[in-house]
Amino acid sequence: MRREQVFEFFRRLAEANPSPTTELESSNPYQLLVAVVLSAQATDASVNIACRPLFARIKTPRQMVAYGEDALRDAIKTIGLFNTKAKNVIALSQALIDDNGGEVPRTREELQALPGVGRKTASVVLNTAFGEETFAVDTHVFRVCNRTGLAPGKNVDEVEAKLEKIVPQPFRRDAHHWLILHGRYTCKARLPECWRCPAIDLCRYQPKTLAPTSRPARTASRASSKARTAKAQTASKPKASRSRSRPNRLP
Numbered sequence: 080m081r082r083e084q085v086f087e088f089f090r091r092l093a094e095a096n097p098s099p100t101t102e103l104e105s106s107n108p109y110q111l112l113v114a115v116v117l118s119a120q121a122t123d124a125s126v127n128i129a130c131r132p133l134f135a136r137i138k139t140p141r142q143m144v145a146y147g148e149d150a151l152r153d154a155i156k157t158i159g160l161f162n163t164k165a166k167n168v169i170a171l172s173q174a175l176i177d178d179n180g181g182e183v184p185r186t187r188e189e190l191q192a193l194p195g196v197g198r199k200t201a202s203v204v205l206n207t208a209f210g211e212e213t214f215a216v217d218t219h220v221f222r223v224c225n226r227t228g229l230a231p232g233k234n235v236d237e238v239e240a241k242l243e244k245i246v247p248q249p250f251r252r253d254a255h256h257w258l259i260l261h262g263r264y265t266c267k268a269r270l271p272e273c274w275r276c277p278a279i280d281l282c283r284y285q286p287k288t289l290a291p292t293s294r295p296a297r298t299a300s301r302a303s304s305k306a307r308t309a310k311a312q313t314a315s316k317p318k319a320s321r322s323r324s325r326p327n328r329l330p
């Protein structure tokens with residue numbers, strides 16, 4: 080995408096959602112860090128379900144260490160990789176107590192030195208808790224950046240480096256959230272919902288997905304037999320057939 084198209088892409092996502100943020104629930108940077116660690120290869124919704132009762136009683140690293148690995152494992156057992164994650168959360172909580180007075184550090188180096196914290200987790204915490212202009216690339220961001228031509232890359236590092244370079248102000252701080260939410264709810268993995276995408280004319284992905292009402296025959300084959308019969312009857316009338324075949328309004 081050209082520079083002015085990149086600006087317009089984010090302007091439209093910003094217009095549609097002026098205050099984007101993470102869908103992980105937390106009440107302080109420590110809880111956010113734990114939630115992001117738990118969200119690896121799991122959905123935000125599943126993490127929120129497990130963490131609501133946990134975070135109601137655990138708000139600090141000291142409380143987490145006192146809670147203990149066995150209790151934590153039980154509390155998060157509905158989340159994938161819960162054994163390893165419980166170990167990491169207890170270890171990182173102990174490290175925060177030992178090395179940082181129980182506070183979440185504000186530098187990437189310190190964050191990535193914690194057990195279970197990689198570059199993506201550090202980026203999310205730096206961005207969401209501390210307002211840094213970081214570009215965490217998860218599966219949604221990777222897909223949107225490649226499909227659209229916004230920041231194509233063979234791996235997450237390449238995509239992140241391109242985003243660093245091309246995302247303009249005033250969108251740098253929230254770009255990561257806009258891209259995740261766009262990928263999660265509109266530019267979906269299996270079938271992007273191009274017909275309701277605010278950036279459809281800027282995106283290079285082809286062919287664009289048509290609105291369900293504009294899609295041809297194959298959709299109808301899944302309809303109920305009653306609907307199929309009604310459709311067949313209508314199809315025999317030339318005028319009705321024309322009205323059903325709506326023109327494709329997508330570019």
Ligand code: SF4
Pocket residue numbers: 226227265266267271272273274276277278279280282283284287288
């Ligand atoms: S037009 Fe379609 S493929 Fe392109 S960003 Fe929008 S939803 Fe994704």
